[in-house]
Amino acid sequence: MTDIHDHEHVGSAKLFINVWIALLAITFFEVFLAYINMRKDIMLIILMGGSIVKAALIMAYFMHLRFERLSLVLTLVPAMVVCLTLLAIFFPDSFRLYHLR
C-alpha cells in the first residue's frame, strides 16, 4: 500500500507568508482600480486576471496542489477549467436579450 503520509513536508512558513503578501498586494491593486473608477470593461478584464492569479496561488500553495502528484492536478484542474468555461457558452445570449429591449 502506498504510504500517503510520506510527502507531508510541504512548504515553509516563510513561503506561505510570501504567498499571503502577494495575495494582499493583488487585492490592494484591485481596490485601487475601484478607487480611481476605471472604465468598467477594462477593469473587468484586469480584475478577472488578478482573481485567476490569486486562485492559482491559493490552490498551488495553500491547498498544496503544487506538492501533489501531477496525476491529481491533471485530473482536477482541466476538468474544473473546462466545465467553468462551458458555462460561458450561454453568455453571449445576454447581449441578444439586451438588444431585444
Next chain:
Amino acid sequence: MNDAAAEGLTVSPVGSEWGGGVLPYKVGHKKLGMWLFILSDSLTFGALLMAYSYARVASVDWPTPFPFNPSIIFSTVMTLCLLSSSLTMVMAVSASTRRDISAARKWILATMLGGAAFIILHLMEWNHLIGEGLGPGQLPTEWAQKWPGASPLFGSTFFGITGLHMFHVFSGLCYLGVIAVRMKKMTHEDVEISGLYWHFVDLVWMFVFPLVYLLSVEH
C-alpha cells in the same frame, strides 16, 4: 502465459500504479473526496456568478451603489479577514504535520476568529442594505430613482451569492470547531482536508469580491 497475455492484451501487474491495491494519486480517499466536492462546488458558484453577470449585461441599467468610503473599504476589510484566516489555516496544517497538537489547535482557533469576524461584518453590511430597502427582487426607492430601469435582480443576485458564500463560511466554522475539539483523535490528513475546504471558501471570495463589490463602485 495466461489467456489475456496470449490474446495480446496488456495486463497490469499487481502492485503497479493503476493495477489496484495502491493509491495512484497518492492521496487518501477522504482527501480525494474533498477535492471532488470542491470541484463540484466551484461549478455551483461559477454558475451563480455567470448568472449574475448575465443578468447585469442583459439589463437596461444596473445599480452601482457602493461608495468607495465606506462600502468598498468595509468589504476590503472583510477580504483581509478571510485572506488572513487562510494564512493561519495553512499554519495549522503545518503544525499538525509536526504533530504539534497545541499549536495546531491555536492556529485553527485563530482561523475561526477570522471567519467569525467576516460573518459579523457581512451581517452588519446586510443589515444596513436591508435597512435601506434592498431585498430579493426589490430595490430601495432612492436607487430606483437614481438608476431608472435598473433591474430588481440586483438584490436577488447579491443576497443569493453572498448568502450562499456566507453559509459556506458558517459551515467551515462548524467544521473547524469539530476538528479543534477532537484534535487529539484527528490524523494529519483530517486537518489538511478541513484546510482544503477553508481555502476553497477563501478562493470563491476572490471572485465574488471583484464581481459583486468592486465592479459596483459608485461613480
